[in-house]
Amino acid sequence: MDSFVVAPDHDAAKAAVGCLPFEPRHVVPYPSGRPWILADLPFTTLSVVHADGKTLAFIGPGDVPRDQMATALSACASVADLDGFITSLPGVFHVVARIAGRSRVQGTASGLRQVSYTEHVGHIWAGDRARTLARLTGAPLDRSALALRLLEPVPHPLPERGLWRGIETVPAGHCLVLGDGRDRQVERWWRPPAPSRTLAVGADRVREALSLSVRQHARGRTRVSSELSGGFDSTALFFLAERDQPVVAVTAVGRDPLDEDAAWAARAVSHARRADHRVVPAERLPLVYAQLDRATEPLDEPSIAVASRARVLAMTEIPRREGADLHLTGHGGDHLFVGLPTLTADLLRSRPLLALRHMNAYRGMFGWPWRDMAGQLISPGSYRRWLATSATSGTGADPRFPILTWGLGATMPPWLTPSAAETIHEEVRQAARTAAPLASTPGRHLELDGIRDGARLARALTDITACAGLPLSTPFFDDRVMEAALAVRIEDRARPFAYKPLLAAAMHGIVPPDLLTRTTKGVGSLDLAVGLRAYAPHLSRLWSDSRLAELGLVDGQRLTYLCARPDSVELDDGALLTTVACELWLRSLEHA
Template sequence: MGSTPTWFVVLPDREIHPDVMRRLRQRALQLVAHPSGRPWLVGAWSPGELTVVAAGEVRLAVAGTCSLTTEELTERARRVRGLAAVESELSKAHGSFHVIASVGGHTYVRGTLSGERRVYLASVEGGTVCADRARTLAWLTSAELDAAQLAVRLTGFTAPHPLAGGGLWRGVHGVVPGEALHLEPGGQWHTAWWWQAPESELPLAEAAPALRQALRAAVALRVRPGEVLGADLSGGMDSTSLCFLAAEAGARLVAATLHWTAPGNEDHVYARHASEHLPSAEHLLFPSAELPAHFTGLDDRRDAGDEPSAGLRDRAQQHHLAEAMRLRGAVRRLSGHGGDHVVQPPDAYLHGLLRRSPLVGLRHAAGLRARRRWRLTAGVRMLLDRRSYGSWLAGTAGQLRAAPARGAVCAPQGWGLRPQLPPWASDQAADLLGELLRAAARDAEPLAAERGQHAWIRQAQEAGRIAGHLAFETVAAGLPAHSPFCDDAVINACLAARPHEAATPWSYKPLLAAAMDGLVPARILRRTTKDHCGVEWQQGLRLHRRDLAAWAEDSRLVAAGVADEELLRRVLLSPGLLRGGAPSLESTLGAEAWLRDLEAQPVPAHLSRPGVARPDPDRVDRSAPSTSTRTEEHHVEPTTF
């Protein structure tokens, strides 16, 4: 039993084409006006999901999980004199939320640095509007799918900045996470960075307490003392840390652990040890044989999100776990997702370390080479590479099909993971993606001047993107999942640490281990292993081979021109021949399922609310908020349709 997610459209402070307003009013449940009385926010949200306050001619709103109360938000709105002051007033807030402001006819919108909450824009009937969901704008503009963006999705988590997370429809553009959108009264718009990367200078002894404080605040935002909270307890450091922080904040936990069948699996052992130190938690252990198999429900059509999700394989399993938590009274769920991406930098930190501290850099390089089994020549090339970000990005366009030599373990090259298409991608997909990469290379700027920090930020944003998928799917399923590691304040706390102390070749997640010292059992913090579900993955593919064969016969990816029919048929008919978890196959299956979902439900669920009375589409309501011309501070109540 699910609930419809929040959605909103942000309008500039100018006259909007009557047809646009008519279409929005037919779907929306609420409207909030600019100080001028013109429509500003149109959409649907429940109490607490979006808070709007006013102070004189300023309107300020936050949507999502935010540490600021209505009174605190009002106090900050009172001090805003222009859009430039909005972020400085919100700089100490914790959570995961959109920020929307209207000041003197100018409109400001931004999502999160992590990309968990996004902003999209499109030109509609001669004007520019933006929204938190790309599908809303695609519906509003009757936009067609963009094959080039589909090709980007086939690269999975290797898609580079700024291509990752672009709008999948022609004319629908994604604002880069970390940038804000400014809408001018005259119709012009531009983006500007609202976020700046912290200096990565804090020693571990200072960075760890800061991370503990940020995580503690992030978890406390999702906890009401005495409330039942679902939580993942994998036995790893990330989810276990959240469980102990939630218990500390007063939650009654229902903690779930999956027991995979791979020989030597230790997750359940560490999870049971953790549960023994959580006396108020109810611990649920799920043997994999008692769960739906991987890839169950391939042909169950669902509401499509803004982009494909790589979480197709365990969707049925996660629904099973969520139902078990709900039956025990859980009202939301904590996920440890993002910890792997956020608390430790990728190996590219070596590039900057070698230049700042050559001796320390060489020692780390030797340690990582031994641990990762890099070839010496590859490691040397990585350390000596001086290409600019644009040059590196342009160079990747000619390597989209290049696969590493068999048996080689390559050191990371350049500014991050090289975008790579799967073997079954079509020539058209390679051409379209190559064009996007070369175009982006002409003026693209990295996320940070130092390539190690750029790669760390990009890694965190990939986690945030997936957290957005997780939030979308779990809200619809009735037990919303939260990923505290993807909160911007947590990411900032991690990025402030010295990279070579946050990740070393000789210990596992040293930053998080130091942050949780004294709270999480030492045995968990000393763990260096990580289990997998490879056996279940292979079994799921074998079990659903008929479904995959049917997909091969009428693939939507082939119809869109981004997959080669014969090569895709081969991999779908014999996926078990792929080595490892095959992320490229997961991305492909996610994209195929997403296209089928779009076909089955062309109007997104959040715009389809059966049984809700609609307003007269020809009525132009100027009354919201009814006190819009007053000068005192107040909480703005939206007009409800």
């Protein structure tokens, strides 16, 4: 896996460098000669320029033209002056810069590329992995932070809570600015655009941004592969990539006889000019929960991705054997283009008649009771009030309950210990006293929170596949693609009876017209249900020596009992996935 740290300009740093959990094959020094950036980057590129005592580095897929970097750097008097140049490039990079004695370290606005930091030997260290910094400093695990990860979903801002004491996470859209010693500030550099563009203009911008992102990911690669599920998102990336080079397309056949994905994938390949199609039949595709005993990848945080790791690795194994060094996947497309009903609720003030017509259509589609819908629309309340009173209500489990305020009520698993439940409630109460939403309206907040949540999942999947030799690439989480989508008017993105209208308009002329008519989506629920049944004995045994139980967070005996009975109603809401993720993550720490 790729990893880097930014060390302080101090003699004490030299000794600490020997404690890093990776061999730094790339070292960028300070003017003093001491190491500044130390990195191991088997899958990404480090682009560096120096000019007039200043340094600028980009870490990500493909290089950045050095002449452009040098020109931009020469014009900067401070690290804040880099904003314009950074946002002119595809938004897929970590950025590290040093100007006038101050360093700037940042990830992406989507959250796909993250930055953490900590104090060690009297100075601030930063890097892309909290786990690396924890190993460097010997930081202890934060039990309360881990307890929060047993929620599904984890409400904002709690996912930013570090899992090790003393290790802090820089929020997405912010950067870390470092001076000498303990001097550091977290500064905001990105804000979401106003949703003001028309569908036609927005589609052009999405097409341009997505095309540039795919090309940036493919820069310098020798063989490109692409997931081709048959869904809208992967089909778009497949045709964008296939314009410039031959592509190995990989399709998995689901076990659900009503799943149409494979048929749509075959239709897509029939239109392609330069594609080799590889199909993984259902009987060769591992079930959810398969091979959990092999889930030792050093992820930065617990992720439900581990439950499907065997399936994902089966999909990337084929192109890896055929020499592919880039694998595109459509993760993130749903987060940008589905259009949440909550967004339509945001239109009530500016376009009330349109908003009410669309809300009535959603009510009919989902069976929402009038009273529940009207109550949320009339009085959504403040974010702090919602976090304090509703964040752990579990309302997200019922699709017939409208979610038109600030978020889904998280599920509290029934196997939590009283101590864990009280810890979670107290942490949520504490957060609610100062929490601010990601946007001023519930719809935009929920959308941005969903993007960050999707980016966390994509980050974990990328790490899992990187450990096997072929990491995933997710152009939909490119900041420029995200910005292009968010800038389109809500009424053009969120329509009750149109499926991803913005993406369909953006792909006009690239994806064949007959493929843009699809309005269905495979969800894989049958594979999850079958996997739970098939691996019930393995899941039951997992709790006999549970690390979560040792920490007093879960009742291991109750989990053993429930997992031996996979039809239990307590296992219906996805909470088991989250608990398994936390358990396996704790075990992975023992392999560090």
